[in-house]
Amino acid sequence: MKKIIWILSFSASLLALPFAAQAAGGPGIELEPAHNNLRHADSLQRGAVLFSNYCMACHSAKYMRYNRIAKDIGWSDEQVVSQMAHGLNKVVDEVQTRMLPGVAMDVLGTEPPDLSLMARLKGTDYIYTFLRAYHQDENGNWDNTVLKGTSMPNVLEGIQRHASSEDYAQAARDIANFLEYVGEPAKMDRMDLGWKVIAFLLVLLLLTYVLKKEYWRDIKH
Template sequence: MKKWIVGAFALILSALLPLSVMAAGGNVHLDKANNDLTDQASLQRGAQTFMSYCSGCHSTQYQRYQRVATDLGIPEDLMKENLMFDPNAKIGDLMTNSIPEDAAAKWFGAPPPDLTLVARVRGVDWLYTYLRSFYADPNRPFGVNNITFPNVGMPHVLEGLQGIPEPVYATHTVDGKEHKVVESTRVDKMGELTTKEYDQTVRDLVNFLEYSGDPVKLERHALGWWVMAFLALFTIIVILLKKEYWRDVH
């Protein structure tokens, strides 16, 4: 029995370990996103940011415009007018993009991934940190690099909002040798937003991506409490029934 339990535990751990490593993003410190899926205004702002800055390359092809509009409380006419940039798209269509996959692979080295489930794969803290970790690097094809995702192949699409982050270096000694690494960033030339406003914009975007990866999360959690309450009540009834049934036997 002990061997069976140990083997089962090892199997579960081996399955979960790759996910935990991927979500943690290596040894990089991750800032807390502090998302709130009940904040509908934040989700609406996040959807607007995604469609304005991300949807040109990335899709959320497992979501539909109409479902997003309904869930986030966006009237369909406003959805069509402000968040649907494909003139041929219908409100019931999937949220794909029109960028040719072969052309995207040529421009970026690989087709930009679909982001419907990115928050579930990477984790919301990883996304929040990643989008705030770009810095200027003239040696990279798009002139930027990223602390959380070194040698990233993606441009800093939110640079107009944040500004141009500059790297802040630190020196670490490993095996007696000094290594210069990028430890943080600073923004000397601000964009359209202040640092606080930019952080909130990123939080809204990550909030939307978390919703996109699990649209029924709040409903599922609410239902879970009812299920737990039912099981608790059912357990009490079963215990009382058992006592009543066995009373005459003993």
């Protein structure tokens, strides 16, 4: 009996694991839903440009290559090189940071993490909330409510100051959307495949039913 209870509670805690990971923002931090959409190619394209302009000075997304991004978000090879790599990289290159080695430690006191898997690690909503969680105290010092005392500056400050609050939110949403895509480039294919499998199973069900009818037609029952 004890064993059964133990197994049950163990499986229940396993089931709860993904939720625990989602709550990685720490206690008391409400994450805002990003309401992003991986099927919006224009959002992914804007996110890619913003990522290049505002994040790659410090961060890499080194598990991605430019040509894969181009193919997935609807750009030609030439477009990805001009829009994201600013002509500095080749399409076959990995998305590396523009920060020179060793500089981050001197300037920021830490290494900015690679962002390839950040959306999988912390969640898309986390990135969306984190980017918008910067605030200034009365002495003009910036801090972030999600990651207190972070050494990452408020990189979207320009957009925050000069764009409307909708455009500012949209910029963070586009970046979060792009990073969700980067975290799992095959996700859209996987979602499409899911529907195909279900459609296939429905057709199969129908055929099986028709076949059953056919088999039993002449049998009295």
